[in-house]
Amino acid sequence: MENVLEIKDIQKSFGDNHVLKGISVSVNKGEVISIIGSSGSGKSTLLRCATLLEKADSGSIKYHDTYVAKTENDKEVYLSKKELNKVKSYFGLVFQQFNLFPHYSVLKNVMDAPISVQKRDKAVVEEEARELLKKMGLEDKADAYPCELSGGQQQRVAIARALALKPDILFFDEPTSALDPELTGEVLKIIRNLAEEKMTMVIVTHEMSFARAVSNRVIFMDGGYIVEEGDPEEVFGNPKQERTKQFLRNYQQ
Amino acid sequence: MSLFTMILKMSEGLGRTCAIFFLTILFALPLGMVVALLRMSKRKVVSAVTRFIISVLRGTPLMLQLLAVTYGPYYLFGFSVSRNKLVPVIIAFAINYAAYFAEIYRGGIESISKGQYEACEVLGYTKAQTFFKVILPQVVKRIMPSVTNEVVTLVKDTSMAFTVSYQEMFTIGKQIANSQTSFMPFIVAGVFYFVFNAIVDFVMGWFEKKLNYYH
Amino acid sequence: MKKFLTLILVAAMTLSLVACGSKKESKKFTMGIDPEYPPFSYMGDDGSYTGFDVEICKAVCEKLGYEFNVFEVNWDEKLVQLDANECDCVWAGMTILDSMKEAGYTLSAPYYSNTQVLLVKEDSGIASSADVAGKDVAVMLGTSGDELLNTDLKDLADTFNNVITCDSFLKCFTELGGGAVDAVFVDYPVAASYAKENAGYKIIDENYGAEEYGIAFRAADKELCAEIEKAVAELVADGTYAKIAEKYPDIIDNLVFLR
Numbered sequence: 001m002e003n004v005l006e007i008k009d010i011q012k013s014f015g016d017n018h019v020l021k022g023i024s025v026s027v028n029k030g031e032v033i034s035i036i037g038s039s040g041s042g043k044s045t046l047l048r049c050a051t052l053l054e055k056a057d058s059g060s061i062k063y064h065d066t067y068v069a070k071t072e073n074d075k076e077v078y079l080s081k082k083e084l085n086k087v088k089s090y091f092g093l094v095f096q097q098f099n100l101f102p103h104y105s106v107l108k109n110v111m112d113a114p115i116s117v118q119k120r121d122k123a124v125v126e127e128e129a130r131e132l133l134k135k136m137g138l139e140d141k142a143d144a145y146p147c148e149l150s151g152g153q154q155q156r157v158a159i160a161r162a163l164a165l166k167p168d169i170l171f172f173d174e175p176t177s178a179l180d181p182e183l184t185g186e187v188l189k190i191i192r193n194l195a196e197e198k199m200t201m202v203i204v205t206h207e208m209s210f211a212r213a214v215s216n217r218v219i220f221m222d223g224g225y226i227v228e229e230g231d232p233e234e235v236f237g238n239p240k241q242e243r244t245k246q247f248l249r250n251y252q253q
Numbered sequence: 254m255s256l257f258t259m260i261l262k263m264s265e266g267l268g269r270t271c272a273i274f275f276l277t278i279l280f281a282l283p284l285g286m287v288v289a290l291l292r293m294s295k296r297k298v299v300s301a302v303t304r305f306i307i308s309v310l311r312g313t314p315l316m317l318q319l320l321a322v323t324y325g326p327y328y329l330f331g332f333s334v335s336r337n338k339l340v341p342v343i344i345a346f347a348i349n350y351a352a353y354f355a356e357i358y359r360g361g362i363e364s365i366s367k368g369q370y371e372a373c374e375v376l377g378y379t380k381a382q383t384f385f386k387v388i389l390p391q392v393v394k395r396i397m398p399s400v401t402n403e404v405v406t407l408v409k410d411t412s413m414a415f416t417v418s419y420q421e422m423f424t425i426g427k428q429i430a431n432s433q434t435s436f437m438p439f440i441v442a443g444v445f446y447f448v449f450n451a452i453v454d455f456v457m458g459w460f461e462k463k464l465n466y467y468h
Numbered sequence: 469m470k471k472f473l474t475l476i477l478v479a480a481m482t483l484s485l486v487a488c489g490s491k492k493e494s495k496k497f498t499m500g501i502d503p504e505y506p507p508f509s510y511m512g513d514d515g516s517y518t519g520f521d522v523e524i525c526k527a528v529c530e531k532l533g534y535e536f537n538v539f540e541v542n543w544d545e546k547l548v549q550l551d552a553n554e555c556d557c558v559w560a561g562m563t564i565l566d567s568m569k570e571a572g573y574t575l576s577a578p579y580y581s582n583t584q585v586l587l588v589k590e591d592s593g594i595a596s597s598a599d600v601a602g603k604d605v606a607v608m609l610g611t612s613g614d615e616l617l618n619t620d621l622k623d624l625a626d627t628f629n630n631v632i633t634c635d636s637f638l639k640c641f642t643e644l645g646g647g648a649v650d651a652v653f654v655d656y657p658v659a660a661s662y663a664k665e666n667a668g669y670k671i672i673d674e675n676y677g678a679e680e681y682g683i684a685f686r687a688a689d690k691e692l693c694a695e696i697e698k699a700v701a702e703l704v705a706d707g708t709y710a711k712i713a714e715k716y717p718d719i720i721d722n723l724v725f726l727r
Binding site for chain 2: 606614615633642647
Binding site: 051052053085088089091092093095097099100101102103112113116117118145146147161162165 | 366368369371372374375376377378382386387390391394466467468
């Protein structure tokens with residue numbers, strides 16, 4: 001099985017706050033992994049380290065065969081800026097707060113990075129972008145501005161924007177947490193569709209039933225450690241660790 | 254002196270008033286951005302020095318700065334005083350207004366959410382692309398009301414060029430008022446400034462409207 | 469006829485002297501003043517006349533042993549009143565006019581002078597106002613110089629390249645020192661004190677807008693005029709003049725004898 005991402009034993013502290021205490025995750029092609037856990041468990045930081053928004057203090061991060069970071073002689077060494085830019089095209093990230101560009105139309109939000117970062121042909125990019133928007137159910141919103149859209153629609157644009165760069169792996173950072181409850185469904189449906197297309201995805205989420213339904217593997221994090229990891233039916237149906245049980249119990253209430 | 258002659262004489266200075274106005278805008282707007290970026294520099298020394306300079310420029314009267322720029326080099330180093338007063342006037346105005354614009358820019362830039370930068374980073378934009386394609390356009394929209402404020406003030410501040418005997422409209426008005434012992438030139442000047450600012454208001458309003466396609 | 473008149477006059481004076489009794493040779497000197505021309509002559513807080521001219525005249529009288537007297541002239545008729553012996557002189561901040569000389573009045577040397585001069589750099593090569601043609605000249609807003617360049621001296625101003633109006637003397641001089649202008653058009657005393665304190669400047673005095681004050685006597689009173697002038701010179705010499713002048717700071721710089 002082809003390995004897309006391999007994280008080994010990464011540690012991360014913010015001052016005295018030791019957030020990640022040696023996390024290892026491996027993601028294979030076509031896998032959908034959900035990361036659950038209470039806030040402060042380190043799951044968002046893990047995602048930010050994987051997407052290079054934060055630099056790990058130690059440990060290694062490897063995309064395909066490229067080591068983005070590894071510990072050499074007790075020092076964490078990252079690739080040069082230039083090489084990192086190449087690696088960035090391997091992954092995409094969907095934010096909790098969407099982070100669309102408010103001054104760009106929906107279509108331009110989706111098209112701009114492929115054109116100005118990947119230097120691809122404008123006509124081809126536009127065709128693909130319209131196709132993506134159609135897939136997101138937003139083909140009639142191409143000329144609208146983000147402020148004219150609902151939260152659910154904005155998040156779907158954000159997903160289209162990430163997909164436009166054709167990443168090998170897509171990260172979601174609590175993609176429905178900022179949405180009104182009645183709008184989460186439309187976003188989850190899109191992610192489910194992507195899962196069916198065998199898109200490799202890592203999703204940090206609080207939607208337990210969604211995580212159970214869509215993932216191949218679930219990771220439960222607590223206090224900077226991976227406490228339990230495995231098949232969703234096992235983790236949700238028959239958790240082995242006491243902390244997992246407690247967390248899920250709190251969630252069901 | 255008839256009112257007509259008065260207006261005619263003062264109009265001669267109006268061209269110089271406009272020169273101060275437009276040249277100040279032309280130089281202060283970009284210079285302010287440079288100052289703002291220095292002010293936000295991660296290098297503590299650079300940012301502290303810039304901060305001090307800004308506080309001096311904002312904390313002392315423009316009139317003093319005009320005097321300092323025009324006559325300072327003469328008194329300190331014996332350089333000759335410029336015959337064409339437009340040069341020191343524009344230098345003083347541009348520096349002074351750049352300090353104000355810099356703080357406006359800084360406020361605007363800092364009001365842009367971290368998420369915009371992170372989105373750019375993940376999408377692979379370079380620093381320059383991030384700034385010019387994503388951040389700056391949003392900053393421009395946000396700071397328009399404050400910039401309009403400064404521009405309106407600038408129109409009135411042009412009269413300060415009198416301090417260094419630059420023959421702009423208000424200077425001429427003052428001379429006429431003095432020789433004719435008449436208050437009329439001040440009324441004429443008031444009308445000039447008001448009309449000037451009405452135009453400025455209109456243009457800036459139009460520009461703000463143009464940027465109103467999103468919020 | 470004249471001799472006869474003088475005789476009567478002397479007789480009258482002798483009579484009055486006799487009448488006065490004790491004082492010997494106390495000649496009356498009547499000063500013609502304009503009572504509303506401060507600071508030269510005006511009514512003081514105590515209701516008696518005072519002012520620079522009045523005080524000097526009093527001091528002169530004291531020196532010469534004259535009895536000091538004041539006559540308030542009607543300004544438009546002052547010379548007629550002088551001729552009619554209403555007063556012995558007109559001494560009232562009066563500008564000496566050519567017409568007075570032509571009419572034969574005895575006029576003292578000017579004691580107050582307000583002329584405009586050009587202050588230039590010594591090494592500028594400017595020797596006369598003709599050399600300033602096509603050059604830049606600074607003038608302070610609202611001064612007599614500024615006014616003159618717009619009125620009586622408009623022709624002169626038109627020969628300049630540019631007249632630059634400053635709002636202080638210091639700025640005028642800074643412009644000159646810094647080479648932004650070639651000359652400053654300014655009151656003589658202002659220019660003189662600046663040139664004295666700062667090396668490298670010189671004054672070009674061509675009597676622009678000259679305004680000179682003097683004392684007018686009747687045509688025949690040349691001796692009296694000389695006597696008064698001599699007394700004034702003595703007052704200048706012994707410092708009394710300067711002491712009085714110090715009380716009038718507005719005019720002190722324009723007093724010719726104190727230069």
